[in-house]
Amino acid sequence: MSNVTVIGTQWGDEGKGKIVDWLASRADIVVRFQGGHNAGHTLVVGDQVYKLSLLPSGLVRGKIGVIGNGVVVDPKALMTEIDRVTAQGLVVTPETLWIAENAPLILPVHGALDRAREAARGEHKIGTTGRGIGPAYEDKVARRAIRICDLAEPETLDWKLDELLLHHNTLLAGLGAETFTKDQLKDFLTEITPRLLPFSCQVWDRLDEARRAGRRILFEGAQAVMLDVDHGTYPYVTSSNTVAAVAASGSGVSPSSVGFVLGIAKAYTTRVGEGPFPTELHDQTGRTLGERGHEFGTVTGRPRRCGWFDAVLIRRAVRVGGVSGIALTKLDVLDGLDEISICVGYELDGQKIETFPSAPGAQARVKPVYETMPGWKETTAGARSWAELPAQAIKYVRRIEELIEAPVTLLSTSPERDDTILMRDPFED
Ligand code: GDP
Ligand code: IMO
Ligand code: MG
Secondary structure: OOOEEEEEOOOOOOOHHHHHHHHHHHOOEEEEOOEOOOOOEEEEEOOEEEEEOOOOHHHHHOOEEEEOOOEOEOHHHHHHHHHHHHHOOOOOOOOOEEEEOOOEEOOHHHHHHHHHHHHHHHHHOOOOOOOOHHHHHHHHHOOOOOEHHHHHOHHHHHHHHHHHHHHHHHHHHHOOOOOOOHHHHHHHHHHHHHHHHHHEEOHHHHHHHHHHOOOOEEEEOOOOHHHOOOOOOOOOOOOOOOOOOHHHHOOOOOHHHHOEEEEEEEOOEEEOOOOOOOOEOOOHHHHHHHHHOOOEOOOOOOEOEEEOEEHHHHHHHHHHHOOOEEEEEOHHHHOOOOEEEEEEEEEEOOEEEOOOOOOHHHHHHOEEEEEEEEOOOOOOOOOOOHHHOOHHHHHHHHHHHHHHOOOEEEEEOOOEOOOEEEOOOHHHO
């Protein structure tokens, strides 16, 4: 019996939320360990649709949800989300939601700076979610973040706010954006403190106790390996590490607690925001994938860019992320296509290359080399067993396994929770 860590292997939106919700029935605790409310995880359970950004997806199953120290927490966004899911019938109390007291806060200055910088970048903009994620992580590393535990110490808050404002107002003024007063931030913090503090605790201690008691922990990654600040398509990435290794440091547990690493991959590829995307399709097939897959960002509503499955990128995500098995999602979106292509290599400036380059210019010039397979006419939508899949769909899955050098251990065939095929239980590994 082991823990399981779920991570995205492409550019996000692979269906992590659906898979985490499905696996949560086998877990006791679900932990978010990085990212913030830039994430958007959609869960469909019967006629209920849950859209979660900060809350761990396990809460929908009535499991304990944890927001680890590696997450950047926007307290207003968190409270709005708690109110929304409470109205949908979920129970969120300090008993069911534990938030690390050493997690840094996202304040209104962060969103303002994120948006002002994006506007100033012009054609080189990253296409961020504008939610202050980058500036909040910068403040953490620069040792000027306000952390949740600071809310209990007014004297600490006072001098930290001075330092924070000196930095941010200088930048905001330089960018021609509106600056903030200390009173504005104090009012913001005073309003959220009574609601936020009761959830805060020493998460590392409770997780260690849970481990000793033999509880199963499911770590829920946000974003994905290609958006990882080190391993992704830098600078068109998010501001956190998204690989499974961070599940340990982002929640305060031992590296050995990470357990089985389940990489989530869509049966094709999508991306929101700017940056290189070798297999992007600008033709009718790309539009068809977008329409059938309902490919619109959960957070910003932007249409997602769509393209073929890139096996070279996923093989890299498997190796860098230490992926033990893959959950392949949205296979149903490929139903009825005459032909399906898989990227099996690249060409850069007329030369064949085996791995994705690191420099942005080269990443943008890379051309995919495709292998094409016949599609299938039958429907896979809603399939719940391997036996229900058409032979050609099985061939597609088997070919992907060979190319990415990892087994497909779960398959998803619709947004609905139970339209899932289990080949190997990651908790039993
Ligand atoms: P996440 O960010 O990785 O959790 O993914 P999102 O929730 O942002 O995006 C995935 C979208 O695809 C959501 O709308 C899901 O309801 C939907 N989805 C997940 N799995 C499947 C699947 O197997 N088939 C189809 N058609 N939709 C799926
Ligand atoms: P989930 O967890 C898809 C993208 C943004 C932008 C870049 C940087 O739902 O898979 P940021 O606001 O993080 O500074 O934006 O990262 N991005 C995501 N794309 N899914 C996500 O999360 C994302 N979170 C951030 O679109 O390109
Ligand atoms: Mg998403």
